[in-house]
Structures are given as C-alpha cells and as structure tokens.
Amino acid sequence: MAIRGSCLCGSVHYEITGSFALAGHCHCSICRKANGAAYVSWGIIDPEQFRWTAGQDHIAQYESSPGKQRCFCRQCGASLASSHGGRVSEVVLGSVDGDPGTRPLEHIFVDSKAIWHDITDELPRHGEWPPGMGL
Known part of the structure; x- marks a missing residue:
C-alpha cells in the first residue's frame, strides 16, 4: 500500500511506494526555522520509491545546506x-495523509535544540548526527 502526502492547500501531492526506513525528530536550527516549530519529524525513504503526483509547478526548493534542497x-x-x-x-x-506506518525512533541535533523546549520522552538523543548517519 502506498503512503500519500500533500501540502496544506492541497496543491502538491506525493506518493511513496515503499515504507520509511527510519523516522526521527530533528532539533537543528535549520529544521526549526524551516518549519516554525521546536523540531521537525522526518522519515527517511528510498528515493526510487518517491514521486510527485500533482502540483509539481507549485514546488519550490531552497538549498538549506550544501547539496540539500528543502x-x-x-x-x-x-x-x-x-x-x-x-x-x-x-x-x-507531518505532510503524510493518514498513518505513515512508522514512529520516530530518536532525537537528533539536540545540542542545538530550542532552549524553551524540553524533550519529555525516553527516545535516544544524539547531539548531532547519530553514528553512521550523516546524510
């Protein structure tokens, strides 16, 4: 079964034909500013299993770090x-429509988390990238 997602206004839609390899909460300052929240929950996927299904002309990209486009x-x-x-x-x-079929397993970049936010769960915490990760 495919995982589908969309934007707030419904102009852009996507589909993932596989499952998430990993999910986690990122507390880096870039994610906080890009999403206007204490952290953002990301899911890692196989790029071969992703496709935009509607609204490609509404997609904008911003290079937030070298080689990474948001x-x-x-x-x-x-x-x-x-x-x-x-x-x-x-x-x-947060852009997935319905259940993404995964749950976040960790917090990353907690060394730069928002001072006003307290992490209250027991998920593993990493100051930066977890060992072996570094996308």
Missing part, C-alpha cells in the same frame, strides 16, 4: 520533503 509548496509554504542530489530522500512526517 521542498515546499510555493502557494501555502508547507514543508514537504528534502532532496539530496536532486532525489527526494526525506519526507516531513
């Missing part, structure tokens, strides 16, 4: 995904 709807501003080398490999879990 994809968002140019009409409503909703954050949707990130691409590396032009291929979508991360999806904002």
Whole structure:
C-alpha cells in the first residue's frame, strides 16, 4: 500500500511506494526555522520509491545546506520533503495523509535544540548526527 502526502492547500501531492526506513525528530536550527516549530519529524525513504503526483509547478526548493534542497509548496509554504542530489530522500512526517506506518525512533541535533523546549520522552538523543548517519 502506498503512503500519500500533500501540502496544506492541497496543491502538491506525493506518493511513496515503499515504507520509511527510519523516522526521527530533528532539533537543528535549520529544521526549526524551516518549519516554525521546536523540531521537525522526518522519515527517511528510498528515493526510487518517491514521486510527485500533482502540483509539481507549485514546488519550490531552497538549498538549506550544501547539496540539500528543502521542498515546499510555493502557494501555502508547507514543508514537504528534502532532496539530496536532486532525489527526494526525506519526507516531513507531518505532510503524510493518514498513518505513515512508522514512529520516530530518536532525537537528533539536540545540542542545538530550542532552549524553551524540553524533550519529555525516553527516545535516544544524539547531539548531532547519530553514528553512521550523516546524510
């Protein structure tokens, strides 16, 4: 069964034909500013299993760090995904329509988390990238 997602205004839609390899909460300052929240929940996917299904002309991209483009709807501003080398490999879990079939397993970049936010769950915490990760 495919995982589907969309932006706030409904202009942009996507589909993932597989499942998420991993999901987690990122507390880095870039994710906080891009999403206007204490952290953003990301799901890692196989880029071969992702496709935009509607609204490609509404997708804007911003290079937030070298080689990483953040994809968002140019009409409503909703954050949707990130691409590396032009291929979508991360999806904002909040943009998924329905159950993404995964749950976040960790917090990353907690060394730069918002001072006003307290992490209250028992998920593992990493100061930066978890060992072996570094996308």
